[in-house]
Amino acid sequence: MTAATASQTAGPYWHLIDFPEWADLLRADGPNAGVTGGERIVLTGRVTDGQGAPVADAMVEIWQADPEGRYDGAFHGFGRCGTDADGMFRFVTLKPGPVPGRGNQTQAPHVVLSIFARGLLKQLVTRLYFAGEALNENDPVLQAIEPARRGTLIARRTAAPGEWRLDIRLQGEGETVFLDV
């Protein structure tokens, strides 16, 4: 057995593989062009560092199930978005459904967030959950996190229709819970 290749930082110039349209999973000329149904949502948030400064050169990727909770359906649940000068990311997608967990468990609707950046020698992985979702109470990943920190994974509605916000704090006060996957 050969161990997996070592990760290395994406560095500051990863934008050479940035295609800003990938942040809109529902784009008319994209892989989900023929997909119908589901609730259109916007996922946004700010990435900040240990000094509270915006991380303006991060690459955020999402991976999620379709509205029925499937990963093998027609919906292409992948997106990529670079953070802007304020550290903000913004995805347009469909709200995922509940996904089977291990055993007889059910996972609450969630979106995987991966953060790559200069200064990160490997990606940081976390999940975005939706506030008010009854299934959050029994979600196995949320249950594995100490209650005081669970909120760092739970997006809140904003004033804009269909928009949810989750800020990512890489270090320090209110540090996001990252997952060892």
Add this chain to the structure above:
Amino acid sequence: MTDPIGYRRPDPATQPPYDVPAYGSTHHRHPKQAPVRVPHTLTEVSGPRFSPAWYAPHADLSTLNGKAALGERIIVAGRVLDEDGRPVRGAMVEVWQANAAGRYHHPGDQHDAPLDPNFLGRGRVFTDEEGNYRFTTIRPGAYPWRNHPNAWRPVHIHYSLFGAGFAQRLITQMYFPGDPLLAYDPIFLSTADEAARNRLIARFDLDITEPEWALGYRFDIVLRGREATPFENDGAH
């Protein structure tokens, strides 16, 4: 429902940590809290399928609009395998790099070296049924960075790979053999295990080299393997 078969956890010595004091950009960006380990579910073992119909391949970085980039033309080829030596088929491989003078086609790169109008430095290829990939480019140049006094990055090409499961997602860098800057580079040196580090260095390969055309380098990449043996893995897709 049968539980999905997860991916093996890496030996920590074979992967870099988040907190690397010698690499300044990690200081304010590494989490202080340990990550929470979660068992793999469908979320981690499934992953996006990238159809070349939507993600167009671009395997020749050495020309732009029919005009040749400056620098030493090279071919880079290799295989993408998992830890059990099985080919990863249809994997999307993205690459990006500096030009021959050591400058990125990127507004953030202000290094006093010329841009090349015929070189953008980005490509996208897919592995075949045996896990093989291949692209043509020019050998990038070394460039300075401000991590410490007189700091220079060794010559490298950035790689982004997607396997079958999102837990296999990998971004890494390929280095060139014999580069004296490797011994001083805190990014390369961040991985403790020397053998794991050295597998980031491509090998010159005369079989990939094309006469009168371009030097060839081989760079094989290994993605995480499954926890179970292949024989128990019939349910994977």
